[in-house]
Amino acid sequence: MSFRVRVSSPAVDATSKALEEGLKDVKNIIMVLSGKGGVGKSIVASSLAVSLRMMGRSVAILDADFHGPSIPWILGVEGRYVGATLEGKLVPVEVGGIGVVSVELMLNVRTTPIIWRGPLKARAITDLLSQTLWGSRDYLIVDLPPGTGDEPLTIAQQLKVRPLAAVLVLTPGHMVKHIVMKAKEFLNLLEVPLLGVVANMSYFRCPKCGAVTNIFGTLDVGPDEVIAEIPVDQELAVAVERSQLIDYITNNNGETASILRSLGPRVEERLKQVARTS
Ligand SMILES: Nc1ncnc2c1ncn2[C@@H]1O[C@H](COP(=O)(O)OP(=O)(O)OP(=O)(O)O)[C@@H](O)[C@H]1O
Numbered sequence: 111m112s113f114r115v116r117v118s119s120p121a122v123d124a125t126s127k128a129l130e131e132g133l134k135d136v137k138n139i140i141m142v143l144s145g146k147g148g149v150g151k152s153i154v155a156s157s158l159a160v161s162l163r164m165m166g167r168s169v170a171i172l173d174a175d176f177h178g179p180s181i182p183w184i185l186g187v188e189g190r191y192v193g194a195t196l197e198g199k200l201v202p203v204e205v206g207g208i209g210v211v212s213v214e215l216m217l218n219v220r221t222t223p224i225i226w227r228g229p230l231k232a233r234a235i236t237d238l239l240s241q242t243l244w245g246s247r248d249y250l251i252v253d254l255p256p257g258t259g260d261e262p263l264t265i266a267q268q269l270k271v272r273p274l275a276a277v278l279v280l281t282p283g284h285m286v287k288h289i290v291m292k293a294k295e296f297l298n299l300l301e302v303p304l305l306g307v308v309a310n311m312s313y314f315r316c317p318k319c320g321a322v323t324n325i326f327g328t329l330d331v332g333p334d335e336v337i338a339e340i341p342v343d344q345e346l347a348v349a350v351e352r353s354q355l356i357d358y359i360t361n362n363n364g365e366t367a368s369i370l371r372s373l374g375p376r377v378e379e380r381l382k383q384v385a386r387t388s
């Protein structure tokens with residue numbers, strides 16, 4: 111069974127054309143998703159963007175979590191605004207060489223909640239993808255809300271031709287296994303290649319004695335699937351809290367920052383493998 115139903119109508123064709131035009135200079139799109147909330151998607155999406163940028167790649171990030179946007183905070187651009195041209199195109203905010211687009215960066219009052227139903231969110235995603243002046247980018251990273259709802263569905267269905275792949279973020283433990291299976295099955299049905307999983311909060315290394323504790327239990331996925339295992343780390347939590355993730359990944363000498371720096375090379379390698387086998 112495939113969910114990539116091809117419907118043809120003037121409106122659908124116009125949308126496809128607008129997406130193709132808007133994304134014509136974007137080489138790869140990577141969706142960062144998870145089965146459940148609060149597992150570290152936004153940190154992983156941001157870290158992946160920073161790491162790819164450190165490799166010299168041109169990168170942009172789309173915050174597609176309309177109800178709980180956190181990319182502007184994490185990347186320290188909360189006080190800035192997405193630009194607009196006279197023709198009504200959006201211009202990403204740039205930070206550390208990364209283009210950022212988030213609905214949060216279009217609101218005058220940042221505490222205003224986005225109260226949209228599914229069709230409106232789907233439309234918003236299409237508009238953000240097609241009406242932004244992304245420029246030439248090797249990677250567009252899309253940070254998604256938890257689960258397999260409207261936002262990932264819209265992206266997976268709309269971007270039929272463009273190279274699109276996914277990274278699944280999870281935390282260890284048996285409880286999350288069936289939720290992870292749902293996310294995997296979702297990608298499978300929509301024919302989006304899964305590059306692998308990032309196991310966040312995978313372990314805790316005591317800063318005093320170095321002892322390792324698997325706070326949330328063990329990881330229940332095949333070792334080949336694992337792109338990286340990120341420890342629970344207070345320094346990372348503080349860097350995020352202070353909107354200093356870019357500085358942390360770039361300059362911190364510890365184990366966690368080094369793992370976050372490795373995300374770009376590992377994801378790029380897996381993309382190459384997918385391209386070779388497809
Ligand atoms: N490895 C880690 N070490 C310490 N704190 C972490 C780690 N990963 C995530 N956190 C903390 O957990 C919280 C959730 O992270 P994040 O916002 O990236 O999750 P999310 O999956 O995007 O959440 P949501 O589902 O709400 O979008 C953040 O406050 C972050 O500081």
Ligand SMILES: [Mg+2]
Binds near residue numbers: 255
């Ligand atoms: Mg998030």
